[in-house]
Amino acid sequence: xxxxxxxxxxxxxxxxxxxxxxxxxxxxxxxxxxxxxxxxxxxxxxxxxxxxxxxxxxxxxxxxxxxxxxxxxxxxxxxxxxxxxxxxxxxxxxxxxxxxxxxxxxxxxxxxxxxxxxxxxxxxxxxxxxxxxxxxxxxxxxxxxxxxxxxxxxxxxxxxxxxxxxxxxxxxxxxxxxxxxxxxxxxxxxxxxxxxxxxxxxxxxxxxxxxxxxxxxxxxxxxxxxxxxxxxxxxxxxxxxxxxxxxxxxxxxxxxxxxxxxxxxxxxxxxxxxxxxxxxxxxxxxxxxxxxxxxxxxxxxxxxxxxxxxxxxxxxxxxxxxxxxxxxxxxxxxxxxxxxxxxxxxxxxxxxxxxxxxxxxxxxxxxxxxxxxxxxxxxxxxxxxxxxxxxxxxxxxxxxxxxxxxxxxxxxxxxxxxxx
Numbered sequence: 528x529x530x531x532x533x534x535x536x537x538x539x540x541x542x543x544x545x546x547x548x549x550x551x552x553x554x555x556x557x558x559x560x561x562x563x564x565x566x567x568x569x570x571x572x573x574x575x576x577x578x579x580x581x582x583x584x585x586x587x588x589x590x591x592x593x594x595x596x597x598x599x600x601x602x603x604x605x606x607x608x609x610x611x612x613x614x615x616x617x618x619x620x621x622x623x624x625x626x627x628x629x630x631x632x633x634x635x636x637x638x639x640x641x642x643x644x645x646x647x648x649x650x651x652x653x654x655x656x657x658x659x660x661x662x663x664x665x666x667x668x669x670x671x672x673x674x675x676x677x678x679x680x681x682x683x684x685x686x687x688x689x690x691x692x693x694x695x696x697x698x699x700x701x702x703x704x705x706x707x708x709x710x711x712x713x714x715x716x717x718x719x720x721x722x723x724x725x726x727x728x729x730x731x732x733x734x735x736x737x738x739x740x741x742x743x744x745x746x747x748x749x750x751x752x753x754x755x756x757x758x759x760x761x762x763x764x765x766x767x768x769x770x771x772x773x774x775x776x777x778x779x780x781x782x783x784x785x786x787x788x789x790x791x792x793x794x795x796x797x798x799x800x801x802x803x804x805x806x807x808x809x810x811x812x813x814x815x816x817x818x819x820x821x822x823x824x825x826x827x828x829x830x831x832x833x834x835x836x837x838x839x840x841x842x843x844x845x846x847x848x849x850x851x852x853x854x855x856x857x858x859x860x861x862x863x864x865x866x867x868x869x870x871x872x873x874x875x876x877x878x879x880x881x882x883x884x885x886x887x888x889x890x891x892x893x894x895x896x897x898x899x900x901x902x903x904x905x906x907x908x909x910x911x912x913x914x915x916x917x918x919x920x921x922x923x924x925x926x927x928x929x930x931x932x933x934x935x936x937x938x939x940x941x942x943x944x945x946x947x
Contacts, residue, residue: 534785541793557694558621564655566705569714572617572661575647576609577668582643597638597946599822600802602646602665602682606632607798609646610661610686611790617650617659618701622690625833626797627658629892630721631925632684632825635664636677637944643668645675650704651685651711652718657698660718661686681946684825685721724924725827733913742919745856746912752854753907769853769903770815772911775846777811782881785836795834800876800890801825804842808872808894809947811844815904816870820896822947823869826921828892838878840889846904847873847911848918853903868903870896871918893921 580587580597592598607626614624648663665682666675690701706715738746756765787799805825812820834840848871855861874892879885906915 534788537793538785555694556692558692558699562621564700564702567617567650567702568705568707569649569651569711572613573647573649574609574613574616575645576605578605578644578646580643581641587641592947594819595945597641599947600805602644603632603801603805603825604796604798605646606663606665606682606684607686607796607801609648609663610688613648613650613661613663614659614688614690617653618690621693622699622701623693623696623791624688624690626686626830627689628687628725628827628829629801629825630660630685630687630725630827632682634823634944634946635680635683638667638681638946639944641945644681645669651714652722653701653704655700655703657691657700658687658689658722659701660721661688662714662718685718687721687725728827728920728924733917738913738916741856742916745854745919746916748854749905749912749915750907753905768901769905770846772845772847772904772906772915773908775811775815775904777807777814777844778842779807780839780841783834783836783838783840783878788836793836795836795840797830800830800834800840801892803840804844804874804876804890804892805894807842807844808874808892809896811846811872811874812870812894812896812898815846816868816898816900816902818898818900820870820898820947821944823895823897824925826871826893826895826925828890830890832878832887832889834876834878834889835880838880839883841877841879841886842874843876844872844874845914847871847914848922849902849904850922851903852919853905865901866899868898868900869922870898870902870904871922872896873914873918893918895922895925 578586578590580590590598590601610626611624618624644665645668646663646665648661650659651662652660662683662685664675664680664684667679667681669675669679690699691697692699704715706712737743753771755761755763756769781803783795787795789796805822809820809822850869850871851861851863851865872894874894876889876892877886878889906912
Protein backbone atom coordinates (compact mmCIF):
# COMPACT_ATOMS: atom_id res chain seq x y z
CA UNK A 528 0.00 0.00 0.00
CA UNK A 529 2.99 2.35 0.34
CA UNK A 530 3.37 2.94 -3.42
CA UNK A 531 0.40 2.42 -5.77
CA UNK A 532 1.52 4.07 -9.03
CA UNK A 533 4.85 3.75 -10.89
CA UNK A 534 6.93 6.90 -10.58
CA UNK A 535 7.09 7.61 -14.30
CA UNK A 536 3.29 7.59 -14.53
CA UNK A 537 2.86 9.83 -11.50
CA UNK A 538 5.50 12.24 -12.83
CA UNK A 539 3.92 12.46 -16.30
CA UNK A 540 0.48 13.09 -14.75
CA UNK A 541 1.91 15.86 -12.61
CA UNK A 542 3.64 17.44 -15.62
CA UNK A 543 0.44 17.20 -17.66
CA UNK A 544 -1.52 19.04 -14.99
CA UNK A 545 1.27 21.56 -14.44
CA UNK A 546 0.77 21.48 -10.67
CA UNK A 547 3.29 21.82 -7.87
CA UNK A 548 3.22 18.54 -5.91
CA UNK A 549 4.53 20.25 -2.77
CA UNK A 550 1.37 22.38 -2.46
CA UNK A 551 -2.29 21.38 -1.99
CA UNK A 552 -3.93 20.31 -5.27
CA UNK A 553 -6.00 23.36 -6.20
CA UNK A 554 -6.98 24.12 -2.62
CA UNK A 555 -10.47 22.70 -3.12
CA UNK A 556 -12.08 20.76 -0.32
CA UNK A 557 -12.42 17.09 -1.24
CA UNK A 558 -13.84 15.63 1.99
CA UNK A 559 -17.49 16.33 2.79
CA UNK A 560 -17.99 18.30 5.99
CA UNK A 561 -21.10 16.28 6.93
CA UNK A 562 -19.77 12.82 6.09
CA UNK A 563 -20.87 9.95 8.33
CA UNK A 564 -18.35 9.07 11.03
CA UNK A 565 -19.76 6.02 12.78
CA UNK A 566 -17.75 4.87 15.82
CA UNK A 567 -15.49 1.89 15.17
CA UNK A 568 -13.99 -0.83 17.35
CA UNK A 569 -10.26 -1.21 17.92
CA UNK A 570 -10.42 -4.64 16.32
CA UNK A 571 -11.77 -3.14 13.07
CA UNK A 572 -8.34 -1.69 12.31
CA UNK A 573 -6.24 -4.60 13.56
CA UNK A 574 -3.66 -5.78 11.05
CA UNK A 575 -0.66 -8.08 11.20
CA UNK A 576 2.19 -9.11 8.92
CA UNK A 577 4.62 -12.01 9.40
CA UNK A 578 8.23 -11.61 8.26
CA UNK A 579 9.51 -15.17 7.59
CA UNK A 580 13.12 -14.33 8.42
CA UNK A 581 13.93 -17.85 9.64
CA UNK A 582 12.45 -19.43 6.51
CA UNK A 583 13.64 -17.09 3.75
CA UNK A 584 17.41 -16.43 3.75
CA UNK A 585 17.11 -13.85 0.95
CA UNK A 586 14.54 -11.86 2.89
CA UNK A 587 16.71 -12.17 6.00
CA UNK A 588 19.61 -10.83 3.93
CA UNK A 589 17.82 -7.45 3.67
CA UNK A 590 17.35 -7.26 7.46
CA UNK A 591 20.87 -8.09 8.66
CA UNK A 592 23.85 -5.84 9.31
CA UNK A 593 27.52 -6.78 8.93
CA UNK A 594 27.70 -8.43 12.36
CA UNK A 595 24.59 -10.57 11.84
CA UNK A 596 22.29 -8.40 13.96
CA UNK A 597 18.77 -7.39 12.88
CA UNK A 598 18.80 -3.89 11.36
CA UNK A 599 16.32 -1.95 13.46
CA UNK A 600 16.13 0.88 10.93
CA UNK A 601 14.56 -1.58 8.47
CA UNK A 602 12.09 -2.73 11.14
CA UNK A 603 11.20 0.94 11.78
CA UNK A 604 10.37 1.33 8.09
CA UNK A 605 8.00 -1.64 8.37
CA UNK A 606 6.37 -0.19 11.49
CA UNK A 607 5.68 3.13 9.80
CA UNK A 608 4.29 1.36 6.74
CA UNK A 609 2.04 -0.79 8.93
CA UNK A 610 0.79 2.27 10.83
CA UNK A 611 -0.38 3.68 7.48
CA UNK A 612 -2.26 0.47 6.64
CA UNK A 613 -3.93 0.47 10.07
CA UNK A 614 -4.82 4.17 9.85
CA UNK A 615 -6.53 3.77 6.47
CA UNK A 616 -8.49 0.76 7.73
CA UNK A 617 -9.91 3.11 10.38
CA UNK A 618 -10.36 6.32 8.36
CA UNK A 619 -11.12 5.01 4.86
CA UNK A 620 -9.47 6.00 1.59
CA UNK A 621 -11.03 9.47 1.12
CA UNK A 622 -8.57 11.25 3.44
CA UNK A 623 -4.80 11.75 3.42
CA UNK A 624 -3.22 10.32 6.57
CA UNK A 625 0.34 11.25 7.53
CA UNK A 626 2.68 10.43 10.42
CA UNK A 627 2.71 13.30 12.92
CA UNK A 628 4.95 11.83 15.60
CA UNK A 629 6.48 8.69 16.97
CA UNK A 630 5.57 8.74 20.65
CA UNK A 631 7.91 5.90 21.54
CA UNK A 632 9.62 2.75 20.31
CA UNK A 633 10.91 0.59 23.15
CA UNK A 634 12.89 -2.65 23.15
CA UNK A 635 10.92 -4.81 25.58
CA UNK A 636 12.63 -8.23 25.41
CA UNK A 637 15.93 -9.34 23.86
CA UNK A 638 15.98 -11.31 20.62
CA UNK A 639 18.08 -14.42 21.29
CA UNK A 640 17.81 -16.07 17.86
CA UNK A 641 16.88 -15.38 14.26
CA UNK A 642 13.19 -16.19 13.98
CA UNK A 643 10.04 -15.25 12.08
CA UNK A 644 8.69 -11.91 13.33
CA UNK A 645 5.05 -10.89 13.56
CA UNK A 646 4.33 -7.15 13.32
CA UNK A 647 0.83 -6.20 14.43
CA UNK A 648 -1.17 -3.25 15.69
CA UNK A 649 -4.43 -1.34 15.81
CA UNK A 650 -5.87 2.10 16.50
CA UNK A 651 -6.02 2.48 20.29
CA UNK A 652 -6.91 6.15 20.75
CA UNK A 653 -9.22 8.30 18.62
CA UNK A 654 -11.63 10.89 20.00
CA UNK A 655 -13.19 11.80 16.66
CA UNK A 656 -10.89 14.71 15.92
CA UNK A 657 -8.17 14.52 13.24
CA UNK A 658 -5.51 12.55 15.13
CA UNK A 659 -5.37 8.90 16.11
CA UNK A 660 -2.82 6.86 18.02
CA UNK A 661 -1.72 3.47 16.72
CA UNK A 662 -0.15 0.96 19.08
CA UNK A 663 2.01 -1.78 17.53
CA UNK A 664 4.36 -4.54 18.54
CA UNK A 665 7.03 -6.74 16.98
CA UNK A 666 7.19 -10.24 18.42
CA UNK A 667 8.42 -13.74 17.70
CA UNK A 668 5.78 -15.25 15.42
CA UNK A 669 3.86 -17.84 17.47
CA UNK A 670 3.11 -21.34 16.28
CA UNK A 671 -0.29 -21.91 14.73
CA UNK A 672 -3.00 -21.85 17.38
CA UNK A 673 -0.76 -20.27 20.03
CA UNK A 674 -0.78 -16.71 21.40
CA UNK A 675 2.17 -14.35 21.72
CA UNK A 676 3.78 -14.47 25.16
CA UNK A 677 4.97 -11.29 26.91
CA UNK A 678 8.57 -12.50 26.87
CA UNK A 679 8.38 -12.93 23.08
CA UNK A 680 7.53 -9.27 22.43
CA UNK A 681 10.64 -7.58 21.02
CA UNK A 682 9.32 -4.04 20.43
CA UNK A 683 6.42 -1.95 21.73
CA UNK A 684 5.67 1.34 20.00
CA UNK A 685 3.07 4.04 19.40
CA UNK A 686 2.66 6.35 16.39
CA UNK A 687 0.37 9.36 16.10
CA UNK A 688 -1.23 9.87 12.68
CA UNK A 689 -3.19 12.90 11.44
CA UNK A 690 -5.88 12.83 8.75
CA UNK A 691 -6.01 15.71 6.25
CA UNK A 692 -8.24 16.80 3.40
CA UNK A 693 -6.36 15.80 0.20
CA UNK A 694 -7.18 19.15 -1.44
CA UNK A 695 -6.76 21.71 1.34
CA UNK A 696 -4.30 19.77 3.55
CA UNK A 697 -6.40 20.88 6.54
CA UNK A 698 -7.20 18.46 9.39
CA UNK A 699 -10.47 16.53 9.10
CA UNK A 700 -12.37 14.54 11.73
CA UNK A 701 -12.13 10.75 11.84
CA UNK A 702 -14.22 7.98 13.37
CA UNK A 703 -14.16 7.83 17.19
CA UNK A 704 -13.52 4.54 18.98
CA UNK A 705 -15.91 2.23 20.78
CA UNK A 706 -14.29 1.07 24.03
CA UNK A 707 -15.59 -2.23 25.40
CA UNK A 708 -13.14 -4.52 27.23
CA UNK A 709 -10.85 -3.76 30.24
CA UNK A 710 -7.80 -4.18 27.97
CA UNK A 711 -9.23 -1.66 25.47
CA UNK A 712 -9.86 0.76 28.34
CA UNK A 713 -6.24 0.37 29.43
CA UNK A 714 -4.92 1.02 25.92
CA UNK A 715 -7.23 4.00 25.47
CA UNK A 716 -6.10 5.46 28.81
CA UNK A 717 -2.45 5.15 27.69
CA UNK A 718 -3.27 7.01 24.47
CA UNK A 719 -5.06 9.69 26.49
CA UNK A 720 -2.02 10.05 28.72
CA UNK A 721 0.34 10.26 25.73
CA UNK A 722 -1.82 13.00 24.22
CA UNK A 723 -1.75 14.90 27.52
CA UNK A 724 2.05 14.53 27.80
CA UNK A 725 2.50 15.89 24.25
CA UNK A 726 0.40 18.96 25.06
CA UNK A 727 2.23 19.57 28.35
CA UNK A 728 5.61 19.18 26.64
CA UNK A 729 4.59 21.75 24.05
CA UNK A 730 3.29 24.19 26.66
CA UNK A 731 6.37 23.93 28.89
CA UNK A 732 9.01 23.72 26.14
CA UNK A 733 12.24 25.63 26.60
CA UNK A 734 11.47 27.61 23.44
CA UNK A 735 8.53 29.20 25.28
CA UNK A 736 9.73 29.21 28.89
CA UNK A 737 12.96 29.69 30.82
CA UNK A 738 14.43 26.73 32.72
CA UNK A 739 12.94 26.08 36.15
CA UNK A 740 14.89 26.74 39.36
CA UNK A 741 16.31 23.22 39.62
CA UNK A 742 17.44 23.29 35.98
CA UNK A 743 18.99 26.75 36.43
CA UNK A 744 21.02 25.42 39.35
CA UNK A 745 22.12 22.49 37.21
CA UNK A 746 23.23 24.81 34.38
CA UNK A 747 25.29 26.84 36.85
CA UNK A 748 26.97 23.71 38.24
CA UNK A 749 27.83 22.47 34.75
CA UNK A 750 29.19 25.89 33.80
CA UNK A 751 31.39 25.93 36.91
CA UNK A 752 32.66 22.45 36.08
CA UNK A 753 33.70 23.38 32.54
CA UNK A 754 35.49 26.49 33.88
CA UNK A 755 37.54 24.17 36.08
CA UNK A 756 38.50 22.16 33.03
CA UNK A 757 39.90 25.29 31.35
CA UNK A 758 41.73 26.75 34.36
CA UNK A 759 45.44 25.74 34.19
CA UNK A 760 45.84 26.48 37.94
CA UNK A 761 42.94 24.25 38.98
CA UNK A 762 43.91 20.64 39.79
CA UNK A 763 40.56 19.47 38.40
CA UNK A 764 41.48 18.84 34.79
CA UNK A 765 39.08 17.42 32.22
CA UNK A 766 38.82 13.63 32.75
CA UNK A 767 39.34 11.41 29.67
CA UNK A 768 35.74 10.14 29.84
CA UNK A 769 34.19 13.65 29.62
CA UNK A 770 33.59 15.21 26.19
CA UNK A 771 32.15 18.54 25.07
CA UNK A 772 28.88 18.36 23.16
CA UNK A 773 30.11 20.27 20.11
CA UNK A 774 32.78 17.59 19.53
CA UNK A 775 30.16 14.84 19.16
CA UNK A 776 28.30 16.09 16.06
CA UNK A 777 27.98 14.12 12.84
CA UNK A 778 26.28 15.47 9.71
CA UNK A 779 25.08 14.02 6.44
CA UNK A 780 23.19 15.13 3.32
CA UNK A 781 21.37 13.13 0.65
CA UNK A 782 19.08 13.58 -2.35
CA UNK A 783 15.56 12.23 -1.86
CA UNK A 784 14.91 9.71 -4.62
CA UNK A 785 11.43 8.60 -5.81
CA UNK A 786 12.02 4.99 -4.73
CA UNK A 787 11.42 6.15 -1.14
CA UNK A 788 8.20 8.09 -1.78
CA UNK A 789 4.94 7.48 0.08
CA UNK A 790 1.56 6.48 -1.38
CA UNK A 791 0.84 10.13 -2.25
CA UNK A 792 3.67 9.99 -4.81
CA UNK A 793 5.65 13.20 -4.29
CA UNK A 794 6.67 13.09 -0.61
CA UNK A 795 9.17 10.82 1.11
CA UNK A 796 7.91 7.90 3.17
CA UNK A 797 8.21 8.63 6.91
CA UNK A 798 9.70 5.20 7.61
CA UNK A 799 12.65 6.02 5.35
CA UNK A 800 13.37 9.09 7.49
CA UNK A 801 13.25 6.95 10.63
CA UNK A 802 15.72 4.52 9.10
CA UNK A 803 18.15 7.26 8.03
CA UNK A 804 18.01 9.12 11.34
CA UNK A 805 18.42 5.88 13.32
CA UNK A 806 21.52 4.83 11.39
CA UNK A 807 23.10 8.27 11.78
CA UNK A 808 22.29 8.25 15.51
CA UNK A 809 23.82 4.76 15.84
CA UNK A 810 26.98 5.96 14.07
CA UNK A 811 27.14 9.08 16.25
CA UNK A 812 26.86 7.01 19.44
CA UNK A 813 29.56 4.62 18.20
CA UNK A 814 31.91 7.47 17.27
CA UNK A 815 31.35 9.14 20.66
CA UNK A 816 31.93 6.03 22.78
CA UNK A 817 34.31 3.99 20.56
CA UNK A 818 32.12 0.96 21.28
CA UNK A 819 29.10 -0.83 19.77
CA UNK A 820 25.91 0.87 21.00
CA UNK A 821 22.73 -1.07 21.73
CA UNK A 822 19.38 0.54 20.94
CA UNK A 823 17.13 1.13 23.97
CA UNK A 824 14.35 3.43 22.76
CA UNK A 825 13.21 6.06 20.30
CA UNK A 826 11.87 8.76 22.60
CA UNK A 827 8.98 11.10 21.62
CA UNK A 828 9.90 12.52 18.19
CA UNK A 829 8.04 14.74 15.74
CA UNK A 830 7.61 15.04 11.97
CA UNK A 831 7.28 18.79 11.30
CA UNK A 832 7.20 19.25 7.52
CA UNK A 833 7.00 16.83 4.57
CA UNK A 834 10.13 15.99 2.59
CA UNK A 835 9.56 16.32 -1.20
CA UNK A 836 11.03 13.88 -3.70
CA UNK A 837 14.07 15.51 -5.33
CA UNK A 838 14.91 17.71 -2.35
CA UNK A 839 18.14 17.64 -0.31
CA UNK A 840 17.79 16.27 3.21
CA UNK A 841 20.31 17.43 5.82
CA UNK A 842 20.69 15.49 9.08
CA UNK A 843 22.69 16.59 12.12
CA UNK A 844 23.21 14.21 15.05
CA UNK A 845 24.47 15.31 18.48
CA UNK A 846 25.05 13.56 21.79
CA UNK A 847 22.84 15.69 24.02
CA UNK A 848 22.64 13.72 27.27
CA UNK A 849 24.27 10.86 29.14
CA UNK A 850 22.69 8.95 32.02
CA UNK A 851 24.17 8.86 34.60
CA UNK A 852 25.03 12.52 33.96
CA UNK A 853 28.28 14.25 34.80
CA UNK A 854 26.54 16.24 37.55
CA UNK A 855 23.17 15.53 39.12
CA UNK A 856 20.60 18.16 40.00
CA UNK A 857 20.48 19.31 43.67
CA UNK A 858 19.29 16.40 45.79
CA UNK A 859 19.92 13.88 42.99
CA UNK A 860 22.40 11.03 43.45
CA UNK A 861 24.67 10.09 40.54
CA UNK A 862 26.55 6.82 40.07
CA UNK A 863 29.98 8.09 39.05
CA UNK A 864 31.34 4.56 38.52
CA UNK A 865 28.50 3.10 36.47
CA UNK A 866 29.47 0.22 34.17
CA UNK A 867 26.91 1.19 31.52
CA UNK A 868 25.82 4.58 30.19
CA UNK A 869 22.63 5.56 28.40
CA UNK A 870 23.53 7.91 25.56
CA UNK A 871 20.79 10.10 24.09
CA UNK A 872 21.30 11.23 20.48
CA UNK A 873 19.26 14.05 18.96
CA UNK A 874 18.96 14.10 15.17
CA UNK A 875 17.73 17.37 13.63
CA UNK A 876 16.58 17.28 10.02
CA UNK A 877 15.96 20.03 7.49
CA UNK A 878 15.21 20.07 3.78
CA UNK A 879 16.15 22.35 0.87
CA UNK A 880 15.27 22.16 -2.81
CA UNK A 881 18.05 21.33 -5.27
CA UNK A 882 18.59 25.05 -5.98
CA UNK A 883 19.18 25.50 -2.23
CA UNK A 884 16.51 28.06 -1.49
CA UNK A 885 15.02 28.50 1.95
CA UNK A 886 15.30 25.52 4.28
CA UNK A 887 12.54 23.99 6.39
CA UNK A 888 12.85 21.86 9.52
CA UNK A 889 11.38 18.43 8.89
CA UNK A 890 11.65 16.75 12.26
CA UNK A 891 13.55 16.06 15.45
CA UNK A 892 14.33 12.48 16.45
CA UNK A 893 15.57 11.38 19.86
CA UNK A 894 17.30 8.02 20.19
CA UNK A 895 18.67 6.40 23.35
CA UNK A 896 21.43 3.78 23.25
CA UNK A 897 23.25 1.79 25.92
CA UNK A 898 27.04 1.45 25.86
CA UNK A 899 29.30 -0.65 28.13
CA UNK A 900 31.42 2.35 29.09
CA UNK A 901 31.55 5.11 31.68
CA UNK A 902 31.39 8.22 29.50
CA UNK A 903 29.86 11.69 29.90
CA UNK A 904 28.88 14.66 27.74
CA UNK A 905 28.91 18.27 28.88
CA UNK A 906 27.45 21.38 27.15
CA UNK A 907 29.23 24.72 27.07
CA UNK A 908 27.07 27.16 25.03
CA UNK A 909 23.61 28.40 25.93
CA UNK A 910 22.05 26.54 22.99
CA UNK A 911 23.75 23.33 24.10
CA UNK A 912 22.52 23.83 27.66
CA UNK A 913 18.94 24.05 26.34
CA UNK A 914 19.43 20.89 24.25
CA UNK A 915 20.85 19.16 27.33
CA UNK A 916 17.88 20.15 29.53
CA UNK A 917 15.37 19.15 26.87
CA UNK A 918 17.03 15.72 26.61
CA UNK A 919 17.07 15.41 30.42
CA UNK A 920 13.32 16.06 30.51
CA UNK A 921 12.72 13.45 27.83
CA UNK A 922 14.81 10.89 29.70
CA UNK A 923 12.73 11.45 32.85
CA UNK A 924 9.42 11.22 30.96
CA UNK A 925 10.42 8.01 29.20
CA UNK A 926 11.71 6.53 32.47
CA UNK A 927 8.36 7.26 34.15
CA UNK A 928 6.42 5.90 31.16
CA UNK A 929 8.42 2.67 31.07
CA UNK A 930 8.02 2.22 34.82
CA UNK A 931 4.25 2.78 34.64
CA UNK A 932 3.72 0.35 31.77
CA UNK A 933 6.21 -2.25 32.97
CA UNK A 934 8.09 -2.13 29.67
CA UNK A 935 11.73 -1.64 28.81
CA UNK A 936 14.94 -3.63 28.93
CA UNK A 937 17.92 -3.57 31.25
CA UNK A 938 21.20 -2.46 29.71
CA UNK A 939 22.92 -5.82 30.26
CA UNK A 940 20.04 -7.71 28.64
CA UNK A 941 19.92 -5.23 25.76
CA UNK A 942 23.58 -5.85 25.00
CA UNK A 943 22.88 -9.59 24.55
CA UNK A 944 20.05 -9.08 22.03
CA UNK A 945 20.46 -9.92 18.33
CA UNK A 946 19.25 -6.44 17.42
CA UNK A 947 21.38 -3.34 16.83
